[in-house]
Amino acid sequence: MVGPFIFFDHIGPVDLAKGLPREADVRPHPHIGLSTVTYLFAGEIMHRDSTGIEQAIRPGEINWMTAGGGITHSERFERARREGGPLHGIQSWVALPEEDEETTPSFAHHEGDDLPVHQDRGLWLRLLAGEAFGLRSSVRTHSPLFYVHAALQPGARLELPRQYAERAVYLVSGAVEVGGRAIDPLRMAVFADGDETVIEAQAPSVLMLLGGHPVGDRFIEWNFVSSSRQRIEQAKADWRAGRMRLPDLDNSEFIPLPPDPTRASASAEAH
Incomplete structure (x- = not known):
């Protein structure tokens, strides 16, 4: 998590x-x-x-x-x-x-103004939920968190919010580095509290930023x-x-419960 x-x-x-x-x-x-x-x-x-x-x-x-x-x-x-x-x-x-x-x-x-947008020197972001970057979303959440859609032009930099204990970035497309280390496209990088989290784009990039306080x-x-x-x-x-x-x-069909994974595994081993 x-x-x-x-x-x-x-x-x-x-x-x-x-x-x-x-x-x-x-x-x-x-x-x-x-x-x-x-x-x-x-x-x-x-x-x-x-x-x-x-x-x-x-x-x-x-x-x-x-x-x-x-x-x-x-x-x-x-x-x-x-x-x-x-x-x-x-x-x-x-x-x-x-x-x-x-x-x-x-x-x-x-939609619209419920999800505030910020732009600055090659950086564009939309705050989807929570509070971050001086913005506050209108989405009601049950615990402190942030969730952001960001787009960076080459050379643009962005630091993840420091006020949350757990943070991550998912690279949708493009090329970015954090502390000189590349994040692969379609992968999520998870940062420990205190880690370097300044993201720098090497190419036009789209990211999802997320995190918050743990709930157990x-x-x-x-x-x-x-x-x-x-x-x-x-x-x-x-x-x-x-x-x-x-x-x-929409009540004419439904997805049935899948087989119990532990029972399915035991059945496969028996055969």
Whole structure:
């Protein structure tokens, strides 16, 4: 984990063909104990969830879904199905503090002035959540953190915020160095407290900056995050038994619970 960030998925970049089959969509599935954070560089995703929300997300916007005690949602590529087009983005998961793990599920969409922008001498950045670089995002979070989309021109420099105990940078594209050491594209560099964190671009570069204060150890299995292994087992049982409500506007199908990884491993060894 880096602060409360427990999962980080780079989506694409990919060009989706017009007429994309529905099987390519992410069907309804559950989450507990976390917030999913979706941010796009290109394309569009249609979100529907069990709180009744239907919300498209487009480049430069944030969908922040807090699962708390349990939520289900789907992510569908309906615009690409109609028109074709690119898809490129990041989805991260933020673990909730122990006292908020069972909070009421909620969803928030943010764009425009909610996500402040700063530009200076070859540096452009958008603050997606938290506080950093003298900016404050309107996104509500449950623990101290920062999450930033940054673009640097060659020679531009940027230092990660010092007020957070855990910090990282993910290089989406381009070439950057920290303390004379290169960060490989599509890799995340994680820094210990007190480490040198001045990033210098060697080429036009796009980065995601993230971090925050730790929230403690977590278990993670499939789409579930919790400080309690027993709570994850309960969530699995609830999903298997159909006790978690599907999105009102997308309830005709769902992703079934995958096989238990330990049981699957034992079965494979037996054969």
